Amino acid sequence: MDRDLPDYVAAYLLERAIARVPEEVLEVLATLSPEQIEGLAKVGRAFDEAGEERHFVTFSIH
Amino acid sequence: MTEAPVAEPGASSARIRQELAGAIGPLTAACTALVEHPRLRELWPEYLVLQHQIIRATVPLTETALDRTRALPGSDPLRAPLAAYLEEHVDEELNHDDGLLDDLESLGLPRAEVLARMPSPRVAALVGAQYYWIHHHHPVAFLGYIALMEGYPPTAELIEALAERTGYPPEAFRTFDQHAELDPGHKDHLDRTLDALPLTEEQEAMIATSASTTAVLAAQAISEIV
Numbered sequence: 001m002d003r004d005l006p007d008y009v010a011a012y013l014l015e016r017a018i019a020r021v022p023e024e025v026l027e028v029l030a031t032l033s034p035e036q037i038e039g040l041a042k043v044g045r046a047f048d049e050a051g052e053e054r055h056f057v058t059f060s061i062h
Numbered sequence: 063m064t065e066a067p068v069a070e071p072g073a074s075s076a077r078i079r080q081e082l083a084g085a086i087g088p089l090t091a092a093c094t095a096l097v098e099h100p101r102l103r104e105l106w107p108e109y110l111v112l113q114h115q116i117i118r119a120t121v122p123l124t125e126t127a128l129d130r131t132r133a134l135p136g137s138d139p140l141r142a143p144l145a146a147y148l149e150e151h152v153d154e155e156l157n158h159d160d161g162l163l164d165d166l167e168s169l170g171l172p173r174a175e176v177l178a179r180m181p182s183p184r185v186a187a188l189v190g191a192q193y194y195w196i197h198h199h200h201p202v203a204f205l206g207y208i209a210l211m212e213g214y215p216p217t218a219e220l221i222e223a224l225a226e227r228t229g230y231p232p233e234a235f236r237t238f239d240q241h242a243e244l245d246p247g248h249k250d251h252l253d254r255t256l257d258a259l260p261l262t263e264e265q266e267a268m269i270a271t272s273a274s275t276t277a278v279l280a281a282q283a284i285s286e287i288v
Binding site: 005007010011013014048056057058059060061062 | 073113208238
C-alpha cells in the first residue's frame, strides 16, 4: 500500500481483515471521516453478528 | 557523526501494521483457499505439519535474536529494551510446537513421522530469512516476523467452522484454541514494545520489511499444500 491512509482507515481495514482493496476504493476510504468509517465498521460487525460468513480469512499461529 | 532519523515516538506499531495490511493479500488468499478447499479434511493435517515445521523454530529463533541483541554494542539504545522483550517472548512461546505434535497425534500422525519430514524450501526461506537478518543485519528485524505471526490469531468462529468442515474432534484444534486465546495478548505486548522502543526510521522500515516478507513467504508455504 503506497498511499498514506489515515490511521483510523488502516485500523478499519485491519479489523475487517480487508487486504485486497482496489485503488479506487482506497481513494474513497481516504476521504471518509472517522465517524463515517465507524459507521462502515458497525455495518460489518452487524453482518458478523447475523452469522454471515466472511468471504476472506487470514490466520496465523506462532 | 550525523544521527539516524528517529521514528515518531509512540506510533510505530500503527505504521508497521498499516504496511503489513498492504502486504497481507497473498496470505489472505492462501488461508481462504485452504479453508474453502473441498478436500480440507485431507489437507488439514498437512497444514498442521507445515505449521509445526514453522513453529518449532520460534523459540530457537527468539533465543538467537536474544543472543545477538545482548551482543549489540552498549551504545545501541535498543540493546536493553529489546533483550527484555525477547526474554519474555521466549516464555510466551515455550512448548507450542509440542502442542501441535499432540494435535497431529490425535489425527493419527505419529510424532516420529512428522519430525522425519523434510521442511520445504519455502519453510526454510521463511525461517531462514530471519536468521540472516538477525545474524547479519540487526536482531530488531525479527519483530516483523512476530508482528505477522501473532497479528492474525484464529477466531473462535473460524475454529468452529474448521471443526465442522473437517469433521475432526476438538483435540485436533487445541493449539488453534490456545492461540485464539493467547495471541491477542501477545500482539498487544508486541505493539506496546514497538511503541516504546527508540526506533530509528530505518529500523521501523526494517521491521515492516521483515513483516511483509514473512507474509509473502508464509503464503507461498501454504500455497504449496493447497
